[in-house]
Amino acid sequence: MKKENKTQYVLLGLLNIHPQSGYDLKNNIQKTVGYFWSESYGQIYPTLAQLEKVGLVSKTVQKSGRQRQIYSITAKGRKILKQWLQTPITLPKIRNELLLKVFFASSIPTEVSIKHIAAYMEQTQQLHGILKQIEKIILQHPQYNPKKPYNLLTVQFGILATGAEMTWCKQALKKLQSI
Template identity: 45%
Template sequence: MKENTGKTKYVLLGLLNREPQTGYSVKKAIEYEYSHFWQESYGQIYPTLKALVKEGLAESVESEKSKNGRGQITYMITEAGKEQLKKWLFEAPDVEKIRYEILLKVSFGASKEPEIILEHLDEFIRRNERLIGEMNGFLDYFHDTDQSAGVMDSDSQLTALCGKYLYTAMKEWAQESKKIIMKRKEEEI
């Protein structure tokens, strides 16, 4: 289960501040743009959207019913919502909590099960290489979009850049850890 940090409200206000959206489009935007560092479930999104409307921070409009008999609800940020978002942006961010299971495994097993830990590190390196590639793809996309719009550096480009640096650092850590573990193994022989 994902930890509820109480930040869902601000994630939704930030996305609604960009443009009106449905709960589904909010979920897709989070999955596409933020999933490398932030997750929200439908179980968090829909109740929070309803709460934002109740608090006067957003408004909702239901479209005409489609063929399946259901209408879509589109949410828009209100002026009060914009003020709430601005207030939150001025607050200092919470300290980040990093949870990497591989760090636990290395800590507990590098000396006792070096072959297994080396395999885990190889997989970790491959995963981070894939993620670096994804971040580079996002950066290329943002660069191309910004160029065609005549805009310099979008805010989303900055988060992708952070991802690129983080995944590069984790890959380099894993490569260095492998060298240290292999050196220890050689010294034991």
């Protein structure tokens, strides 16, 4: 397993919270880090198999009911996870299709750009609302521990980021509508 492949670390990170199946992992990635990370089954299942082969996770087949493949992180897996958590971060590589279309928009009608930006704003607004709700839930949760604000911090990142994007959309729409 190559060091750079990040899929494995999301899986290890979630398995470090509690053992679960590939199916659970897919859902939990969406629920917990879905705003800034995603994985498909085509990545998850092969990566789990690979992680098991090198001993970073172990598999047990659920006895009762359905034959679910439950994965647990091993001591070795925890070590590798912690190591990765401490390696320097790199800036995310973004590829924003809206901005590309806006940048090259000189040869098409202004209304098209307006429509694109409006659509972007709507979708961003929706995400912003969801993140605000999540923030509220975290803060109201009786077990919220201010010494471990990591989940809250990532949600707040999303709130600020989407907020800025909405601000830009409003500005951009105003400017384009005045043309």
